[in-house]
Amino acid sequence: MRSPIPDYLAEALRSVQADHSGATADYIPELAHADPDRLAAALCTVDGHIYSAGDAAAEFSIQSISKPFVYALALADRGFDAVLEKVNVEPSGNAFNEMSVEPDTGRPLNPMINAGAIAMHSLVGPPGATPEQRVDRVADGLSAFAGRRLHVDEAVSRSEMSHAYRNRALANMLRAYDIIADDPLVAVAGYTRQCSLLVTAEDLAVMAGTLANRGVNPLTGRPVVSAAVVRQTLSVMATCGMYDGAGDWMTRVGVPAKSGVAGGLIGALPGQAGIATFSPRLDRHGNSVRGVNLFTRFTADMGMHVMEVPPHAPSVIRSRRVLGEGDREVTLVSLQGDLRFAAAERVVREFQEHPPQQHRVAISLRRVFSVDAVARRMVLEAVRRLSLDGHEVYLLDPDEVLPDPDPGTGGRVRVLTRLADLLGG
């Protein structure tokens, strides 16, 4: 059987191919003269499978798409407080090249605008890192996100550097406010190399997939940044990633995203996949025209919107039965599905509203596939309270979805793997 997903991607590309609106970025010849017709889409699942269509192996400079990843590296290297002290997380409502800094402190409003991104570049690596070490850390870190060694396009880097008057203005302003400590020209040079790293649509899909996979690269299996860093990064992408159209993007597409002037665009579907598109013509916001259209289509087709309320799942309580006889009588409550807060609450409520009449109480987790931290705490607390009420409590958990269950003071639980163990002697 041939997978329908490549067909879907190819069909999606065909549907936007006729749109020649927008224009390539014109501030350097290397971007202005890029082939405007190149078009690609790629998707990387959290278990590391890549689908792609179009010019998915064509290399282009990563540009602003580097920003969320370097933000994540800075958070990882310096911690949240040190990073927040230098760059805030508020949407700017402004165009991408403006000097959106807080009036008194000079702190950039967020790390997705150039001022914030230049400041972030200066915060990667250990305190005291040299400019070269920082550039290396960025290249290494972004390569870790991509799962392969990325290289700088020296021609793009040189050309950008010779036109980088706006970024030099920003870096000097940041230096004046002591947001960065480097020589401004050196800071811009490092940031320019960062933006000139060459990627393909597939690379970007893997990078976004690493964010979707709690910071673990789905191809290499190597952790790049922590889940807490990913959460912060995705939050900032959600509110600040699409320049001055943050609200429009959040309502219409609803995926944490970032675009770059070379035509790249990424979105991270938390827990599911990273997605990337590539098409060099940009709209007036600086976002890829076809890329935005593709994402709008993806969100409709794939149900990616983070504010989409999931349809009502069947009750977590699959059944409640009394089995066995006499001393071996047992109330068996069978659960199903993924246990997060709401499901765990329902389980707790079951025991509260209908206290078991039997001395022995068993909770079956055979049809439960995941239990998050809060649900785990709540289920164990229910076990503890049942114990305190005098019940003998069993967990039927053949797949160890609730490993090492410790219900805490006064609680006691026995783990079984087979129903027969419960009913047998």
Added chain:
Amino acid sequence: MRSPIPDYLAEALRSVQADHSGATADYIPELAHADPDRLAAALCTVDGHIYSAGDAAAEFSIQSISKPFVYALALADRGFDAVLEKVNVEPSGNAFNEMSVEPDTGRPLNPMINAGAIAMHSLVGPPGATPEQRVDRVADGLSAFAGRRLHVDEAVSRSEMSHAYRNRALANMLRAYDIIADDPLVAVAGYTRQCSLLVTAEDLAVMAGTLANRGVNPLTGRPVVSAAVVRQTLSVMATCGMYDGAGDWMTRVGVPAKSGVAGGLIGALPGQAGIATFSPRLDRHGNSVRGVNLFTRFTADMGMHVMEVPPHAPSVIRSRRVLGEGDREVTLVSLQGDLRFAAAERVVREFQEHPPQQHRVAISLRRVFSVDAVARRMVLEAVRRLSLDGHEVYLLDPDEVLPDPDPGTGGRVRVLTRLADLLGG
């Protein structure tokens, strides 16, 4: 067994009780003289169970928390285009009483600032509705969200009206730009009545719970607005709900939320619960001090952050076996968990990478609990392609998680409820 959840809520209230910082809103005596020590928290699950602690039955005026609900009503009554034409969805970066309108058109930046909220009030009900009909529609609509009849606090309404110079300024400016067609004073009067509706923390939890439940009131079971309207409303709450601290709230709490100057604060946990707190002292942004602290705690304890990537669930492919013999030999692929895009992709990939050697292929959905639209399409497409490859395909679906399966042109599938039916004759 006593539920631990009320204990948790009570303990959470105790943990913030000592914080007397902030001050009650002082622009009208009714708010300034409110008992500043009142404190409550309430939670309403999507299946309609309410937990609460503290002064959860105390009534106070809903104020700005009415904004997302009236936005939802306007979307429902007039459609997305008509509403977007009058009010945008972009974060303003400004304080709540400022005149954040687009320079040329006068269009308010979003419906969560007063200018946008006044415009929204004027868009509820059918075109041509009288001011009285609009006020009734708002009161009826918000009552439907709350699951009980809400009433206006006439004293608050009168007092606010006599101090509503800022809102009158906004309404006149909106009228000057033809954003509203009403007499500005009439518009402000209606909006003021909207803000003066009395609610309890429990009411607010139910209202937020209705958003968390795809627009269906979890208490009454009645649909109030559509899932699409809920998605739009939650998106706008996420980026614009907490005034000028939208980015800070999104990174730290990560729940679509809205606060009101009387001390209320709501958050919607999509698919799980609505949460509300009440404590009248406000910080300099106009948000309840203790409310913000409670939500910060809730998000840590309950894993509510929408950008929290779920921990890796076990594979959707629980097992793959060949059963039966001879003609009755069948490849049985057993799935588990909730099927969304990523899981469905994995299923498709299973068949693509490992084409079944048997003529008969069965997919077991016995441990699958929900299937969203995209996953349904993908599974059926896989069925269709297997058919076209010559296979005879079965769905083992005793709980009808995939009702009415139609794989489309060239596809064919038989639904069974028991494994025995597959293996038997």
Added chain:
Amino acid sequence: MRSPIPDYLAEALRSVQADHSGATADYIPELAHADPDRLAAALCTVDGHIYSAGDAAAEFSIQSISKPFVYALALADRGFDAVLEKVNVEPSGNAFNEMSVEPDTGRPLNPMINAGAIAMHSLVGPPGATPEQRVDRVADGLSAFAGRRLHVDEAVSRSEMSHAYRNRALANMLRAYDIIADDPLVAVAGYTRQCSLLVTAEDLAVMAGTLANRGVNPLTGRPVVSAAVVRQTLSVMATCGMYDGAGDWMTRVGVPAKSGVAGGLIGALPGQAGIATFSPRLDRHGNSVRGVNLFTRFTADMGMHVMEVPPHAPSVIRSRRVLGEGDREVTLVSLQGDLRFAAAERVVREFQEHPPQQHRVAISLRRVFSVDAVARRMVLEAVRRLSLDGHEVYLLDPDEVLPDPDPGTGGRVRVLTRLADLLGG
């Protein structure tokens, strides 16, 4: 002999007549349907002679040209401190209908924008004046500036009032910040009547002429406001009178000015004349197209620019001679021209650098036509010092340009009217 000035004015009107660019104000029908081709210019000298050409007797509403005059009335009625507390004097750099108020206090940036003008209207008359009394005070005061009783155009007033949503917005915002204490609608009603006063180009020339004449109406001879109030008013007109083109106007025309949307435009030539033009088509700043052109021409033709440095006048020291013989020998220093600081300094220097050898020293003021306060002080101080040096000092001052000369402690001077008195016995 026929005066060339009417010819000049008529010729100036002809030179702009072909310019049909711009458009009448369109926010009320009364202005939109005004005859766009009407054209007038008028000039009122500080001694009360009026020249005019074109439709100089056509009446139109005064609109924003009322602002500087009502500002002057408020300064006169309440004093500088009370007025500055409510309205600042800084250029706004913004368009005329914007809400240019100081962020924290709500204080309008200057009295020439609508917010400031509404606040000014509320400050005329004694503290505690009723709205009716304030309207009367404004009508009386502006009539005093014009030298005839002005009347409200009731149709314009009604029409403006029914479209005054922006001004109502401003008034409500001012009320919210306690800049005004009135009901906002009442404040707007009063301000609207102020703007609806009917004037002719000749009236406006007299009003501007009153400013040019130190606050004394050149027609009636009656003082309207003090010289200090005039100075403040002209200063504010110079920096804020022409909306967002203040710098452009100051460099190109260089005359304190004010325009109105009905097509009026005034300029005050301090000490010389008031000038007014009338032509209803407005440019995008809201200033009369032909009016601006006429003033540009006037400034070139009449040398009106306040930053034009006057050409070097001949030395204030017309001659220095020794007359008489023996005991009657006298050093006679004859002065000429107007004595301001620089000329007085030159006189003082004459005596310092060339101390008179004679016991008797005479200063002739026969060719001096005016002496301002600083020059008077300096000349008298020179007299005092000459006295202290032992000289006998005389002022030859037949026209009493330096009346009641009191040189102060140790000084002594004798005033003569004829040279003969000096030389004779």
Added chain:
Amino acid sequence: MRSPIPDYLAEALRSVQADHSGATADYIPELAHADPDRLAAALCTVDGHIYSAGDAAAEFSIQSISKPFVYALALADRGFDAVLEKVNVEPSGNAFNEMSVEPDTGRPLNPMINAGAIAMHSLVGPPGATPEQRVDRVADGLSAFAGRRLHVDEAVSRSEMSHAYRNRALANMLRAYDIIADDPLVAVAGYTRQCSLLVTAEDLAVMAGTLANRGVNPLTGRPVVSAAVVRQTLSVMATCGMYDGAGDWMTRVGVPAKSGVAGGLIGALPGQAGIATFSPRLDRHGNSVRGVNLFTRFTADMGMHVMEVPPHAPSVIRSRRVLGEGDREVTLVSLQGDLRFAAAERVVREFQEHPPQQHRVAISLRRVFSVDAVARRMVLEAVRRLSLDGHEVYLLDPDEVLPDPDPGTGGRVRVLTRLADLLGG
């Protein structure tokens, strides 16, 4: 006799000496460690006499006071259009180090803010001048304004250059918008040298005196810039010279002015004098505290306010008599004072309202001391019209205040120097 002016200046300095408020600029050590107690005032009359008191010979860096002079040089070297294309003339309402540029074009709002000043530095000299040539042109030009060779303080220049991040930011932004064509660092280096030129209070008084004297250095007598350039420069100083307090300064002091962070402050009294003060402690606007107080005092004492309406001078018509007999009968109208527009109008009116009955008409200019261009045109037009009415017209002008009188087509006039010539044969 000793001049009272030095006494006045000394007394003025004493009156502000006790004020130790404010602080020296702290961004470079050379300014931070300047002796904060130094205090000076100097005044230069338009005929080149200098008065001073206090530390008037102490050298300090000119800083922003260079801006109006370099603006004048740019206007002189490139013309008004070329300069206006790069820098506007509108007040910014912003602090001095902000990036006040027009959003679309990047054109600085005026030449008194740093962005505008850097742009101006790049416009001095001929097109194509090298950076070194521009620095030389600035040093030569400012020396010409000062009347002596000025030198750069190399220590200040180096120190400023090593802290000039804000200016480097501005220069890069200007370069990005093509407002300047130089390398931004080179532009900042040149501008920094300009600001580091050493001056004394007396130098500054002479420089301001050159502006007050129509562009002619009152010490050297050499023309530096044209009267048109001076007018433009003074206009921009009037509206933009005192940073964000332009309106406050214009109302309270009313003199075109400019301040510098080293503590200098200048004002130009057109046609009379240049004034300068020096005191290093600055207020929060960056203006010298004592300097502002001194100027406030000067304006009150010396009547310097440009919007001060001069007190009413006596009529330009000193007398009208009929002299002689028979054929020699003549109407003699004797004028007095300075003739500008208003006086000339009065003369014209005299002949219009009271047509001479005699064939011969004489106008005596013996007591007239200056005639400006418009007055000259008007008097000659009156002569022409009297000729056309059949009169024989004479000018009695012994001092040649109206040289080369040509009344134009149809006019005829005879110039006499003595009354006797008129009455005699």
